[in-house]
Amino acid sequence: MSKKKLATVWLGGCSGCHMSLLDIDERILDVAKLADIVKSPVVDGKEFPEVDIALVEGSVTSDEHHREILHIRKHAKTLIAFGDCAVMTNVTGMRNYFNLQEVFDTAYVNAVSNDKEGHIPDHPSLLRLNDKVVPLQDVVNVDFVIPGCPPDADTIFYVLFEFLNDRIPNLSKAKKLKYG
Amino acid sequence: MNKIPVIIDDKSFEVDPHKTILEVCRELDIEILTMCHLKGLTDIGACRLCLVEVEGINKLLSACTTKVAANMVIKTQTERIKKYQRITTELFFADRNHVCAVCVSNGKCELQNLGYKVELDRIRYPHLFPQCEVDTSHPWYVMDHNRCIMCTRCVRVCNEVEGAHNWDVMNRGHQVRIISDFNTPWGESSTCTSCGKCLHACPTGAIWPKAIVQGQLEKNPGMVNELVERRKMKL
Numbered sequence: 001m002s003k004k005k006l007a008t009v010w011l012g013g014c015s016g017c018h019m020s021l022l023d024i025d026e027r028i029l030d031v032a033k034l035a036d037i038v039k040s041p042v043v044d045g046k047e048f049p050e051v052d053i054a055l056v057e058g059s060v061t062s063d064e065h066h067r068e069i070l071h072i073r074k075h076a077k078t079l080i081a082f083g084d085c086a087v088m089t090n091v092t093g094m095r096n097y098f099n100l101q102e103v104f105d106t107a108y109v110n111a112v113s114n115d116k117e118g119h120i121p122d123h124p125s126l127l128r129l130n131d132k133v134v135p136l137q138d139v140v141n142v143d144f145v146i147p148g149c150p151p152d153a154d155t156i157f158y159v160l161f162e163f164l165n166d167r168i169p170n171l172s173k174a175k176k177l178k179y180g
Numbered sequence: 181m182n183k184i185p186v187i188i189d190d191k192s193f194e195v196d197p198h199k200t201i202l203e204v205c206r207e208l209d210i211e212i213l214t215m216c217h218l219k220g221l222t223d224i225g226a227c228r229l230c231l232v233e234v235e236g237i238n239k240l241l242s243a244c245t246t247k248v249a250a251n252m253v254i255k256t257q258t259e260r261i262k263k264y265q266r267i268t269t270e271l272f273f274a275d276r277n278h279v280c281a282v283c284v285s286n287g288k289c290e291l292q293n294l295g296y297k298v299e300l301d302r303i304r305y306p307h308l309f310p311q312c313e314v315d316t317s318h319p320w321y322v323m324d325h326n327r328c329i330m331c332t333r334c335v336r337v338c339n340e341v342e343g344a345h346n347w348d349v350m351n352r353g354h355q356v357r358i359i360s361d362f363n364t365p366w367g368e369s370s371t372c373t374s375c376g377k378c379l380h381a382c383p384t385g386a387i388w389p390k391a392i393v394q395g396q397l398e399k400n401p402g403m404v405n406e407l408v409e410r411r412k413m414k415l
Binding site: 081084087088090091093094098132137142145149171172179180 | 280281300309310395
């Protein structure tokens with residue numbers, strides 16, 4: 001059996017899910033036997049390549065995330081929404097109750113930690129925030145979800161190991177369903 | 181009192197008449213999911229989780245408000261019921277802003293447990309993201325409407341057990357809200373006795389004491405029935 005290609009992606013999230021992924025500890029060796037991690041925040045490489053499994057953390061918050069997730073969908077055989085933000089927007093989505101201008105003003109202009117000169121960053125190289133944060137499933141077809149904030153390392157390993165062995169995991173049956 | 185025969189999930193039982201299907205099932209250890217039911221309070225059949233199929237009746241009936249009758253044939257675990265329970269749970273999550281990660285009742289929440297029971301891994305409906313108020317005007321307690329599922333257990337416990345009727349309901353549909361007095365800040369209430377029963381009755385993290393941080397909330401909803409039973413004792 002040839003080795004599978006695995007990618008992990010960090011969109012609008014806090015990277016906590018990636019921290020939890022690292023918590024699988026030495027079991028990463030079992031993953032490495034079955035797959036090469038070809039793209040990840042901890043792997044060098046610019047272009048997102050063709051992969052078998054993509055673990056996508058975070059929700060879609062900006063034009064850049066939108067482009068990225070469409071690209072990932074095209075190049076990943078199995079797309080997994082990784083963590084509560086990717087599945088149901090979670091903390092990232094808490095700005096959805098306010099309009100975007102209010103959010104910018106609160107963060108950059110009126111924040112207590114700001115001096116009076118606070119201004120909203122507006123460089124052309126920066127990403128543009130969308131009005132509303134949406135979960136991955138609102139933009140692309142998602143094949144599997146791992147809820148949790150963050151998902152437990154055991155859960156992540158279980159899901160990865162099942163997919164790498166060509167089985168479909170079942171979080172409910174494995175008693176690994178968790179939100180928050 | 182004479183017992184009556186019923187069939188639940190293809191098994192025959194002799195049960196007390198004048199009891200609801202839910203009461204009978206709970207006594208027989210047959211699991212029925214509930215959210216708005218709290219032992220000791222009047223049942224209102226609001227959450228639609230306890231739906232059961234009764235032979236000869238086309239629509240699903242809420243077990244908490246339907247009394248058993250002789251020779252009733254009841255089914256509690258059909259695919260049809262499970263489908264509706266999953267939909268109902270998803271709508272609870274999509275309707276308000278349930279962010280488990282920052283919630284006081286994370287890990288001890290009846291809504292989370294319900295999600296696990298109906299095997300909910302994602303919500304198929306668009307989230308509404310309504311702008312909900314958080315009422316912190318009470319000196320000890322907080323009412324966070326983001327986390328409210330409108331089970332009205334707080335309304336009933338305040339009215340029926342405490343006798344204060346501080347809580348009530350206003351509006352309909354997505355605008356429906358729990359209100360204190362005539363929609364005034366909780367801290368200004370002239371009826372609230374600050375007894376804290378609503379806090380224990382609340383199944384989620386919507387009502388909680390200020391001295392609590394994320395994931396630390398301990399509730400004791402069983403105390404409501406304990407109180408009700410003790411009041412029935414003759415001295």
